Amino acid sequence: MTANPVHIYGPRFSNFVRSVMLVCEEKQLAYTVGFEVDGNNVAFKGEQHLKWHPFGKIPVLLEGTLAIPETASICRYLDEDGQLQPQKNSQIHAQHDALCALISIDIDKALVRDYLLEFAFPKGENNSIRFDVVKEAQPKAAAAIAIIEQLLQKETVLTSKEFTIADALLAPMLHYISCLPTGFDLIADYPNVEQYLANVMTRPSCQKILTAKEF
Numbered sequence: 001m002t003a004n005p006v007h008i009y010g011p012r013f014s015n016f017v018r019s020v021m022l023v024c025e026e027k028q029l030a031y032t033v034g035f036e037v038d039g040n041n042v043a044f045k046g047e048q049h050l051k052w053h054p055f056g057k058i059p060v061l062l063e064g065t066l067a068i069p070e071t072a073s074i075c076r077y078l079d080e081d082g083q084l085q086p087q088k089n090s091q092i093h094a095q096h097d098a099l100c101a102l103i104s105i106d107i108d109k110a111l112v113r114d115y116l117l118e119f120a121f122p123k124g125e126n127n128s129i130r131f132d133v134v135k136e137a138q139p140k141a142a143a144a145i146a147i148i149e150q151l152l153q154k155e156t157v158l159t160s161k162e163f164t165i166a167d168a169l170l171a172p173m174l175h176y177i178s179c180l181p182t183g184f185d186l187i188a189d190y191p192n193v194e195q196y197l198a199n200v201m202t203r204p205s206c207q208k209i210l211t212a213k214e215f
């Protein structure tokens with residue numbers, strides 16, 4: 001990696017962009033964020049973006065001529081010295097990797113794609129929230145939070161004091177859920193999840209990046 005700032009292609013409000021920003025903050029890496037690259041706006045899902053990520057997802061990490069898609073892979077690349085990945089033994093290392101996949105695939109789908117996005121970008125008439133859609137997605141979102149609650153009852157990398165890539169992936173999602181209106185914020189029913197979020201929010205990186213969003 002070079003000493004020049006890396007660029008995180010994508011918007012600051014995206015939970016996955018925030019995960020990469022958290023990793024940069026934790027590692028004190030210089031970075032810039034946004035759709036503007038070298039002074040030019042690079043269109044979301046435009047030709048250039050699709051060259052970087054064939055499915056037009058964000059974030060993409062740009063460093064010189066290198067473009068890396070996929071959040072967990074970006075985080076692992078930035079964590080060159082492995083400080084944000086448990087190294088104790090290969091089993092714990094693999095468990096952390098698996099947790100990163102669970103969070104960025106299944107938990108993200110239940111919490112962010114199928115639930116939270118309806119609040120952030122309502123698709124109802126006159127941009128109103130489709131509460132029928134929200135209500136339908138809520139049981140699966142609550143089930144995902146219950147799974148996190150269970151994970152937090154065991155000794156895992158999520159319960160260790162060390163901040164890891166798994167935390168960087170999970171914290172932005174939980175923070176956004178906690179910002180939802182009463183009755184939709186789900187977390188209040190899960191004391192371990194609530195405590196976990198309170199703990200990560202004591203970190204300067206999380207205080208800086210996980211700023212509240214009005215839904």
Ligand SMILES: N[C@@H](CCC(=O)N[C@@H](CS)C(=O)NCC(=O)O)C(=O)O
Nearest residue numbers: 014015016057058059070071072104
């Ligand atoms: N597997 C990708 C998923 C990234 C993702 O879903 N990003 C969202 C924004 S937070 C996105 O690009 N959504 C636009 C789309 O799916 O077309 C990763 O882990 O980076």
